[in-house]
Amino acid sequence: MYRSVVIKVGTNVLTRPDGRLDVTNISHLVDQIAALKRAGVSLVLVSSGAVGAGRELLTVGEEFGDVARRQVLSAIGQVRLMELYRQLFAGHQLLCAQVLATKGDFRDELHADNMLNCFRALLHDQIVPVVNENDVVSVTELMFTDNDELAGLAARMLEVDALIILSSVDGLYDGPPDASESRLIREVAAADESVHSFVQEAKTSFGRGGMATKLRIAGETAREGIPVLLGNGRAPNILEALLTKEWPGTRVS
Helix, strand or coil, X not given: CCCEEEEEECHHHHECCCCCECHHHHHHHHHHHHHHHHCCCEEEEEECCXXXXXXXXXXXXXXXXXXXXXXXXXXXXXXXXXXXHHXXXXXXXXXXXXXXXXXXXXXXXXXXXHHHHHHHHHCCCCEEEEEEECCXXXXXXXXXXXXXXXXXXXXXXXXXXXXXXXXXXXXXXXXXXXXXXXXXXXXXXCXXXXXXXXXXXXXXXCCCCXXXXXXXXXXXHHCCCCCEEEEECCCCCHXXXXXXXXXXXXXXX
């Protein structure tokens, strides 16, 4: 069983097709995370969804540029998203703590040390650290590719047993995921460059990244000795597999 993990949950797991928060699925994920906590797993949750949460509260006019629109939606949505997490985790007698980061926080040695010390203090039995990119101040060189990159950096900083990346597909396929002839690739070696030929260019509806980004981050993380598990965050009870190591998606190691 993995004793320490970073779990990254993508936008398309947390939102409905119209971009609004999928409270039912978020609640199911929180139930599973609480079960891991009860089993003694130390974990950090990297959560997308702030922009989607903001989108359901406010319509930002076209007079704003794309960056400003994202900043406004994220600033409003973070409050909504964290309040939802607070309520759902409270139902399990757990507290959630918000951690906002930029790429610069990992590049600067002092900032990185401060963040690591903060994480160590937060990894308490009753606390679930919820991490997201600080979209309000993250522009250009301070931006992560997406939260997959943030999750990979956090996993390597904390030296966890595994990084879990949940999206709306089961893992890496040898063809288009929705094609009947495509097969799920269960094991991938971090050094195997041939698997990149299977990656589809298209991204899912609201996420910033795609499978190419996930595979790149997974390879970088696995080469540091941390296996990466790619899976479908909408599959029932997928996180229970962490207690048995029988992962239903793709494992990169």
